[in-house]
Amino acid sequence: MTTYPLNNHEDxxxxxxxxxxxxxxxxxxxxxxxxxxxASQIADRAVIRPDKKPRFDLDRTIDRLVTxxxxxxPLMILLLTIVFWLTIAGANVPSGMLATLLLDTVHPFLKxxxxxxxxxxxxxxxxxxxxxxxxxxxxxxxxxxxxxxFPLFTLLEDFGYLPRVAxxxxxxxxxxxxxxxxxxxxxxxxxxxxxxxxxxxxxDSPRERLIAILTNNFALCNGRWPTQxxxxxxxxGGLVPAHLGGLVSALAVVGVAVLGVMLTFASSxxxxxxxxxxxxxxxxxxxxxxxxxxxxxxVYTSVIDRTLIVLWRAxxxxxxxxxxxxxxxxxxxxxxxxxGHLINFMNPFGLILGLNGVILLAYVVAxxxxxxxxxxxxxxxxxxxxxxxxxxxxxxxxxxxxxxxTLSLLQTGGWTLLTAVNLMLFSxxxxxxxxxxxxxxxxxxxxxxTWIAAVTPVLMGFAVTFVVAQVxxxxxxxx
Amino acid sequence: xxxxxxQTTSAACETCPVHNAAALKKLGVDMTDxxxxxxxxxxxxxxxxxxxxxxxxxxxHVGNWPGKTVSRAEGxxxxxxxxxxxxxxxxxxxxLATSLDEEVARDFILFGQPDVTIVVVDATRLERNLNLVLxxxxxxxxxxxxxxxxxxxxxxxLQVDERRLARDLGxxxxxxxxxxxxxxxxxxxxxxxxxxxxVVGKPYRVKYVSPELKRAVEQLTSQIESAFPDLPNARWxxxxxxxxxxxxxxxxxxxxxxxxxxxxxEARSAQLxxxxxx
Numbered sequence: 001m002t003t004y005p006l007n008n009h010e011d012x013x014x015x016x017x018x019x020x021x022x023x024x025x026x027x028x029x030x031x032x033x034x035x036x037x038x039a040s041q042i043a044d045r046a047v048i049r050p051d052k053k054p055r056f057d058l059d060r061t062i063d064r065l066v067t068x069x070x071x072x073x074p075l076m077i078l079l080l081t082i083v084f085w086l087t088i089a090g091a092n093v094p095s096g097m098l099a100t101l102l103l104d105t106v107h108p109f110l111k112x113x114x115x116x117x118x119x120x121x122x123x124x125x126x127x128x129x130x131x132x133x134x135x136x137x138x139x140x141x142x143x144x145x146x147x148x149x150f151p152l153f154t155l156l157e158d159f160g161y162l163p164r165v166a167x168x169x170x171x172x173x174x175x176x177x178x179x180x181x182x183x184x185x186x187x188x189x190x191x192x193x194x195x196x197x198x199x200x201x202x203x204d205s206p207r208e209r210l211i212a213i214l215t216n217n218f219a220l221c222n223g224r225w226p227t228q229x230x231x232x233x234x235x236x237g238g239l240v241p242a243h244l245g246g247l248v249s250a251l252a253v254v255g256v257a258v259l260g261v262m263l264t265f266a267s268s269x270x271x272x273x274x275x276x277x278x279x280x281x282x283x284x285x286x287x288x289x290x291x292x293x294x295x296x297x298x299v300y301t302s303v304i305d306r307t308l309i310v311l312w313r314a315x316x317x318x319x320x321x322x323x324x325x326x327x328x329x330x331x332x333x334x335x336x337x338x339x340g341h342l343i344n345f346m347n348p349f350g351l352i353l354g355l356n357g358v359i360l361l362a363y364v365v366a367x368x369x370x371x372x373x374x375x376x377x378x379x380x381x382x383x384x385x386x387x388x389x390x391x392x393x394x395x396x397x398x399x400x401x402x403x404x405x406t407l408s409l410l411q412t413g414g415w416t417l418l419t420a421v422n423l424m425l426f427s428x429x430x431x432x433x434x435x436x437x438x439x440x441x442x443x444x445x446x447x448x449x450t451w452i453a454a455v456t457p458v459l460m461g462f463a464v465t466f467v468v469a470q471v472x473x474x475x476x477x478x479x
Numbered sequence: 480x481x482x483x484x485x486q487t488t489s490a491a492c493e494t495c496p497v498h499n500a501a502a503l504k505k506l507g508v509d510m511t512d513x514x515x516x517x518x519x520x521x522x523x524x525x526x527x528x529x530x531x532x533x534x535x536x537x538x539x540h541v542g543n544w545p546g547k548t549v550s551r552a553e554g555x556x557x558x559x560x561x562x563x564x565x566x567x568x569x570x571x572x573x574x575l576a577t578s579l580d581e582e583v584a585r586d587f588i589l590f591g592q593p594d595v596t597i598v599v600v601d602a603t604r605l606e607r608n609l610n611l612v613l614x615x616x617x618x619x620x621x622x623x624x625x626x627x628x629x630x631x632x633x634x635x636x637l638q639v640d641e642r643r644l645a646r647d648l649g650x651x652x653x654x655x656x657x658x659x660x661x662x663x664x665x666x667x668x669x670x671x672x673x674x675x676x677x678v679v680g681k682p683y684r685v686k687y688v689s690p691e692l693k694r695a696v697e698q699l700t701s702q703i704e705s706a707f708p709d710l711p712n713a714r715w716x717x718x719x720x721x722x723x724x725x726x727x728x729x730x731x732x733x734x735x736x737x738x739x740x741x742x743x744x745e746a747r748s749a750q751l752x753x754x755x756x757x
Contacts, residue, residue: 008706016720019695038685039609046644204578
C-alpha cells in the first residue's frame with residue numbers, strides 16, 4: 001500500500017478551510033439546491049405523463065398554499081382557531097349535561113344513601129365531598145373538550161397537515177440555532193410534554209436534542225388547554241358581546257399557544273447562543289401525500305387512545321388531590337384550616353405577581369397533573385371567601401351550574417382581568433408536570449439538566465407575570 | 480438497459496472484487512465464502528425490503544451495525560458461479576450524514592467499498608428519489624438503479640423512460656415490480672455485470688449553481704487527486720471538506736482515505752491473497 005507524506009493532508013485541509021471562507025456559509029444549501037435541481041431535471045426528462053399538459057395536482061396545489069411563505073402561517077393560525085372555536089363552542093352543552101348528572105343528581109343521591117346508613121360526617125365528607133367530587137369535576141370539565149379537540153386534531157394529523165406545520169417552522173428553528181426536527185417534537189408537546197420529550201429521540205445531535213427537551217415545556221399540553229379555554233371564555237370572552245364571545249376566547253387561546261411557540265424560539269435561541277453553542281445540522285423532511293382522513297376510525301382511536309388515557313391519568317391524580325384538599329380544608333389548626341394558613345402565607349407574593357395565594361397553592365397541588373388546577377382554584381376560592389349558597393361548603397369541590405356563576409364566584413375572590421391574563425400566562429410558562437420532569441430525567445440521565453428544566457420555567461413564569469402586573473397597574477393608574 | 484462503458488481505474492484485474500475486506504470486517508461484514516458484497520440503499524417506503532427478500536429468500540440474518548443502535552439485515556444469494564453477500568442499508572433520503580442512519584449508510588458505501596450498490600427507487604416519485612441516486616453515484620460508480628414500483632406507476636398512468644434515465648444518470652437502470660417478482664432476473668444480471676467489471680458506469684455529476692463554487696470544487700479536487708492519484712471519488716471528498724464534514728477531515732488525517740485507493744496493484748493483490756487464504 002502506498003503511503004503519502006503527512007503534510008499533504010494538512011495542506012488539503014488548510015486549503016479547504018480557506019476556500020470555505022471564500023464560498024460563504026450557505027454552501028450546504030447551495031449544494032442541496034444543485035442536487036435537487038438536477039434530480040428534478042433528470043426526472044422530468046424521464047417521466048412521460050400521458051396527457052400533455054400537466055394535470056391538476058391537488059396535493060401540489062394544497063402544498064403550495066399551506067407551505068407558502070405568505071399564506072402558510074395565517075392558514076395555520078386560522079386552522080387552529082377553527083379547531084379551538086369548535087371545541088369551546090361545542091363543549092359547553094355536554095359539559096353542563098355531565099355536571100347535572102354527576103353533581104346535581106348522583107352526588108345528592110349518594111349523600112342521601114350515606115346519611116340513611118348513618119355513616120359519620122367525616123367519612124362521608126372525605127369520600128363524597130373530597131374524592132368523588134374531585135373526580136366528577138375533572139370528568140365533566142375535561143371530557144367534553146377533549147372528546148372534541150382530540151378527534152379534530154387527529155383528523156388534521158391523519159390528513160397529513162402536521163408535517164407541513166413542521167415544514168413551516170423548520171426555518172425559524174434553524175435560525176434559532178436548533179434542529180428543524182424540533183418542530184415535530186414541539187407539535188407532539190401540544191398533546192403531552194412527556195410524549196414530546198420522548199419524541200426528541202428523532203434528533204441525533206445531543207446539543208440540539210437537549211435544546212428541544214428543555215424548551216418542550218412551552219408547547220401548551222392538553223392538561224393546560226382546559227385551563228386556558230375556561231379562563232379565556234370567562235374573562236376574555238366576557239369583554240365582548242355574547243355572539244362574539246366564543247370567537248374572541250378562541251383567539252385568546254390561540255394567542256397564548258402562539259406566544260408559547262415564540263417563547264420556544266426565544267429560549268432555543270438563548271440556549272444555543274450561551275450554554276449550548278454549536279452548529280445546526282440539516283435533515284430532509286418528507287411531506288407525505290395527503291390522504292382523505294378515515295373519519296370513523298380516527299374518531300374511534302382518538303377517543304380510545306387519547307381522550308380516555310388522558311382522562312384516566314387526570315382521574316388518578318384527582319382522586320388523591322381531592323382527598324388531600326378536603327383534609328387540608330377541614331383540619332383546623334389555630335383557628336384556621338391548613339389550606340387557609342398556606343393561602344395566607346402565599347397571598348402577598350401572589351398579589352405582587354398579579355395572581356393570588358389560591359392560584360399559587362393550586363399550582364403546588366397540581367404538580368402531578370396540570371388538569372386539576374381549575375377545580376382546585378375554585379374549591380379554594382370558596383374556602384377563602386366563604387361564599388354562601390354555592391357548592392356545599394368548605395373543602396368541597398363542586399361544579400357551578402353556569403359560567404356566569406363561576407365568574408361571579410371568582411370576582412368575589414378578588415379576580416380581575418389581570419388575574420385571568422396572568423393565570424393564562426403562568427399556566428403556559430410554569431414548570432412541567434412531575435411526569436414530564438421524570439421523563440426528562442430518564443431521557444437526559446442528568447440531574448443537572450432535569451433541575452434546570454424544572455426550575456427555569458417557574459422563574460420565567462414569575463418574571464413574566466411580575467412584569468405584566470407592574471405594567472398593567474401602572475397603565476391603570478394613568479387612566 | 481443502457482450503459483456506457485468506460486474504464487476508470489487502472490485495475491490490474493478487471494473482474495476482481497473491489498470491496499475493502501479489512502474495512503468490511505470492521506463494519507461487521509464477514510466475507511468468508513462470498514465473492515462479492517452488494518449494498519442495498521434507497522429512500523424509505525420504496526419497497527427496499529421487498530427487493531431484499533426477493534433476492535435473498537430465507538438466507539438472511541438480522542443484527543445491529545457494530546457499535547450502533549441501527550438495525551441491519553444481511554443475506555446471501557448466488558448468481559452464475561459467484562456468491563454475493565447482500566447488506567441492507569438504512570432507508571435514507573440523503574447521504575449527508577446528518578443522522579445516524581445516513582452516517583451508517585454513507586460509511587458503508589465509502590469505507591466498505593461494496594462491489595455494487597443497488598439504489599432502490601420509487602418510480603412514482605422519481606424526482607425525490609433521484610437525490611439519493613445522485614449522491615450515491617458521487618461516491619461510487621458501481622451503482623445499479625432498481626426502478627421499483629413500476630406496477631404502481633402504470634396504475635397512475637405514468638410512463639418512465641428507463642433508457643433515457645440510464646443515459647442521463649450514466650448507470651444501469653432496471654425497471655421492476657419486486658412485489659410481483661417482475662424484474663428480479665434482470666436486476667441479478669445487471670448486478671453481476673457491474674460486480675465483474677463488465678459494465679462500468681460513468682455517473683452523472685451534479686452541476687453547481689455558481690461559478691465561484693465550481694472553481695473552489697475544482698481547485699480542491701485537483702489538489703486531492705494529486706495527493707491520492709487512485710482515489711475513486713476525489714470530487715466527492717472535496718465537496719464534503721468544503722461542507723465542513725468533520726468525519727471526512729478526520730478520515731483524511733488518519734489516512735483512512737489512503738486505504739480507499741486500493742485501485743493500486745499492491746492493494747489488489749494483497750486482498751486477493753487474503754481471499755485466497757480463506
